[in-house]
Amino acid sequence: MTSHSAGGDSPPGPQSIQAIRLRHPWRTVFATVLIIIVALFLYDMAFNRPVYNWSEVGKYLFDTRIVTGAWYTLQLTVYSMIIAIVLGVSIAVMRQSPNPVVAAVAWVYLWLFRGTPVYVQLVFWGLVPTIYKSIDLGIPFTEAIVSLNTKDLLSYFTLAIIGLALNEAAYMAEIVRAGLLSVDKGQNEASIALGLGWWHTMSRVILPQAMRVIIPPTGNEVISMLKTTSLVTAVPFTLDLYGRQRDIAAVTYQPVPMLIVASLWYLTVTSILMVGQYYLEKHFAKGVEQRPDVMKPTVETQAIGVVGTDDPTTPTYPSGGGETIVPPHNRPGGGA
Incomplete structure (x- = not known):
């Protein structure tokens, strides 16, 4: 409750606040120490470690074999991710199927490919x-009509793509499923009420909203696939970037510079x-990310007195501190 002095003086106006910035000296000390450590590490790499052999790095950085290996690595990444995304969407839909057999098959797939290391899977694909030395096509329990040699049909490059894609599809399925579940069910119900079919509901209502959740982890998976x-080499396929640098290092006996070359290419593509x-x-x-602006007050914020205190007909009562107190009656919201 706001009160006034007996002399009728108004309360003092608001005063501006002078904020004093809090100092953090230890932050500056910590940042300085970090800069010194990084500078010493770079100096040591440049001048005190001949094993890095930077001239060798520059010599092979744009070598034809390295560039070709980077191109194969990029192909492996793109082809594997395309197959993984398509297969992952299918498995995510199967996980949500009301058919228990379909849902169980999808769950077993995720359990198998997420539960075993990708390196072990690639060894099996190799x-x-x-x-399976041949692939026979024909009627079961009869003589094969067509027999294909597996080694001629599936190259190591193809087997590497299949191994990477099947492993990645298990993770993409969970990413897509999480994105679909992030969309409110009311969106689906509203689409049905508007007469939209399943395809239009998914393509125009559900997926555009789910992509906001799907894109970030998918981008991380693409980057992870590039490094995977x-x-x-477990297949074995040795024409990729890592395989080519390893072949060159086996001849030059300079593994560290060649690892730096491969790392620079991986960093560039990433x-x-x-x-x-x-x-x-x-x-x-x-x-x-668009949000409405915060509503601002229409008048300047200031001290507001109690209604009726300046009216001489309003009875007041003295308090122990020498101030006058306005009773609750005869005021808006007060008693009679």
Whole structure:
């Protein structure tokens, strides 16, 4: 309750607040120490470690074999991710199927490919031409009509793509399923009420909203796939970036410079993919980050006196501190 002094003086007006910035000296000290450590590490790499052999790095950075290996790595990444995304969407839909057999098959697929290391899976795919030497087509329990040699039909490049794609599809299925579940069920019900079919509901209502959740982890999976291609040597496929640098290092006996060359190429391609991921996220996040402006007061905030205190007919009572108190009656909201 606001009160006034007996002399009728108005309360003092609001005063501006002078904020004093809180100092954090230890942050500056910590940042300085980090800069010194990084500078010492870079100096040591440049001048005190001949094993890095930077001239060798420059010599093979744009070598034809390295560039060709980077191209194979990029192909493995793109082809595997395309197959993984298509298969992952199918498995995500199967997981939500009311048919228990279909849902169980999808669950077993996820359990198998997420529960075993990708390197082990690639080794098995490399052994497919040995396990299944031929692919026979025909009527069961009769003589084969067509018999194909597995080694001629499936190259190591194809087997590497299949192994990477099947493993990645298990993770993409969970990403897509999480995106679909993030959309409110009311969106689906509203689409049905408007007479939209399943395809139009998914393509025009559900998926555009789910993409906001799907894109970020999918971008991470693409970057992860780029680095996972270094494991295709288990198939064995040795024409990728990691395989080519290893072949060159086996001849020059300079493994460290060649590892630096491969790392620089991986970093370059990863940086490009991160830029693409940023713009994709920005595109599918349109309208999500927009929020209405905070409503501002129409009048300046100031001290407000109690209604009726300046009226001489309003009875007041003295308080122990020398102030006058306005009773609750004869005021808006008060008693009679």
